[in-house]
Amino acid sequence: MNTETSANFTTDLLRRLEQLNTIGTALSREHDTTRLLESILLAAKEITNADGGTLYRVTDDERALRFEIMRTDSLNIAMGGTTGKKIELPLVQLFDAEGRLNDRAVAAYAANHESTVNIPDAYDNTKFDFTGTRSFDQRTGYRSQSMLAVPMKNHEDRVIGVLQLLNARKPGSAEVTAFLPADQSLVESLASQAAIALTNRQLIAQLEELFEALITMINEAIDEKSEYTGGHCQRVPELTMLLADAAAATTAGPLAEFSMNDKDRYELKIAGLLHDCGKITTPVHVVDKATKLETIYDRIGLVDTRFEVLKRDAEIAALREQLALRPQVDAGAEARVGEKLIEKLNHLDADRDFLRRANKGGEAMREDDIQRVRHMATHYRWRAPGDLAGQDSDFLSTNEVENLTIARGTLTHPEREIINHHIVATINMLEQLPWPRHLRNVPEYAGGHHERMDGKGYPKGLTREQMSVQARVMGIADIFEALTASDRPYKPPMKLSQALSIMANMKKGGHIDPDLFEIFVREQVYLRYAERFLAPEQIDEVNQAAVLA
Structure with a gap:
């Protein structure tokens, strides 16, 4: 060479x-x-x-x-x-x-x-x-x-x-x-x-698979506790990513500068999967409370029994009154007693049906209905079978009145606080984990989905400016999933138009981010989610202009 x-x-x-x-x-x-x-x-x-x-x-x-x-x-x-x-x-x-x-x-x-x-x-x-x-x-x-x-x-x-x-x-x-x-x-x-x-x-990759498997195991444990929220922990992350991707693709408006790379998307996905991990600490009887009077069982059955006792007593009183009129041979008087009995029984049946409806809960209870429950609690007097003391009692107990007059849903204020504590538990659990650098925002994203733009949310009372876009995205996803879910015990699933109308009012009230909600509606994120997760009868026509007005 x-x-x-x-x-x-x-x-x-x-x-x-x-x-x-x-x-x-x-x-x-x-x-x-x-x-x-x-x-x-x-x-x-x-x-x-x-x-x-x-x-x-x-x-x-x-x-x-x-x-x-x-x-x-x-x-x-x-x-x-x-x-x-x-x-x-x-x-x-x-x-x-x-x-x-x-x-x-x-x-x-x-x-x-x-x-x-x-x-x-x-x-x-x-x-x-x-x-x-x-x-x-x-x-x-x-x-x-x-x-x-x-x-x-x-x-x-x-x-x-x-x-x-x-x-x-x-x-x-x-x-x-x-x-x-x-x-x-x-x-x-x-x-x-x-x-x-x-x-x-x-x-x-194996560590990520193991980590995600552990998350899935936690979510399945939560699902096993409650048959009613079984899909929530899986659906919210899916909707979160749909909205986040739509926001990242936006090239105009307040969110034009928002973007996500693969690491950002993975971080948000993990946060979505863990957003309700604190529910593992929530008592089942609160999570699964399908009616206002439900504890271990639905106490509306006890109220039904009391109505039957009142109807029996009314019938006995009417029969005695009619018997007392027999010596006078006053058929007309006896007939009027019978008519009053029928009227009273019909009134009792109407009140019983009203309490059954009130027990189911819902989006709102009118003030006059609340007052009607309170009036019935003491207006009717009843004596329990076998009560040797012979003392009449209030028709409804204080606890029953408290539950039956719940304005929205089926939870009392203390029960609502128990439910709300799950987000505190979520934050506490997540902040204790040694997150790697690319996942360090998971606690903030997951822990912010119950905050409000006006600072009236919980648990920290953060305002819009104090929250990341990702946390605000998750808040919208959590609300829309809850409104349209078909597995809630206390309400029927909503149609798209109804859910979006409610969310539009929430936007006006400072509850959810207006810019993200506009993308949610304008880019039809709700429809892509609906086509995958909602029943066909829930997918109705949405007037986007009216919703965004």
């Missing part, structure tokens, strides 16, 4: 070493496994000037190699990876039918023996079976010549894949040559770096 050739060789080697260093840095930054695998193969082809290459990964049972990426430049073959073209080739078995090592396939040999295989010319080699290679060449007119198969070993010194290159070319030429020792050394170094990068990505 003359001086000029030696200098060129040294320059080329330094260039490729610099390439290897650059590639190693790039590999460590890649977070997508598919792109990472593709980058590994393309980098190996680049530093060796190889015409083709294949990257294999060891299957989960460690008995075969699976094709992941294939490239052959001169034949315009590009399969696997980001191409979207599936590689329809059988696995390369690492063992034969008798369980012996498969040493006839180059890639299998490299994996089984954890050693590099460098073949100058496949047609001159008798150690390996190149029947398939020759057949491929005959079909395509290709000439497979030099091969380099390098095992990829992770930090545990275990083979996780094989990097196989085909037909090294001389620099600046299409002439095929053997892979030089320098090529082999560089690819072995790259394979080592690539295996570490791939293993790190796999470990991170």
Whole structure:
């Protein structure tokens, strides 16, 4: 080798070493496994000037190699990876039918023996079976010549894949040559770096899977506690992401500068999944309170019994009065007693039906209905069967009056505070976790979905300016899901138009973010969610202009 050739060789080697260093840095930054695998193969082809290459990964049972990426430049073959073209080739078995090592396939040999295989010319080699290679060449007119198969070993010194290159070319030429020792050394170094990068990505992915599985387990535990809110923890994150993506895509208006990358989206997704984790501490009898008088059972049955006692007493009193009139032989008087009895029984039935309706709860209870309950509590007197003291009692107890006069829903003020405490528990639980940097905002996002834009929400009384866009997004998602949910015990599911009308009033009242609500309506986020999660009868026509007015 003359001086000029030696200098060129040294320059080329330094260039490729610099390439290897650059590639190693790039590999460590890649977070997508598919792109990472593709980058590994393309980098190996680049530093060796190889015409083709294949990257294999060891299957989960460690008995075969699976094709992941294939490239052959001169034949315009590009399969696997980001191409979207599936590689329809059988696995390369690492063992034969008798369980012996498969040493006839180059890639299998490299994996089984954890050693590099460098073949100058496949047609001159008798150690390996190149029947398939020759057949491929005959079909395509290709000439497979030099091969380099390098095992990829992770930090545990275990083979996780094989990097196989085909037909090294001389620099600046299409002439095929053997892979030089320098090529082999560089690819072995790259394979080592690539295996570490791939293993790190796999470990991170496995930890993320484990983390999400734990979150799912917590949500399932909450769902098991209450059959009525079973899908809430799953639906709110879906709606949250729909609205957040719509907001990020907005290019005009107050939210034009809002954007999210993949890490931001993952952080918000986790927050959505955990937004109600504190409900694991909420008593079931409060979460599942379907009617106002429900405790372990619905006490409206006791009220029904009292009405039956009043009706029985009324009938007995009327019969006695009629009997007292018999000696006078006054049929008219007896008839009037009967008419008064019927009137009284009808009145009792009407009051009983009213209390049954009041017991179901709903969006609002009128003030005159509340006063009617309070009047009935003392207006009627009754004596429990078997009461030896013979004392009449108020028709409704203080606790029953308190529950039956709940203005909205089925929860009393103390029960509402118990329910509201779940968000405090959520924040306390999440703030105690050692969140990594890319998830550090999860407690704020998850803990803010019951705050209001006017500062009248809970638990911290934050205003709009003190909240992130993500927390405000989650607030809208939580409300819309609750309004349209079909699994609530205290109300029927709302149609889209009704739910959006209520939310429009909430926007005017300073409850929800007006800019995000406009995107929610204008971009029909509600409709995309409805088509996936709501019953067809809930999806009605929405007058967007009226809702946004």
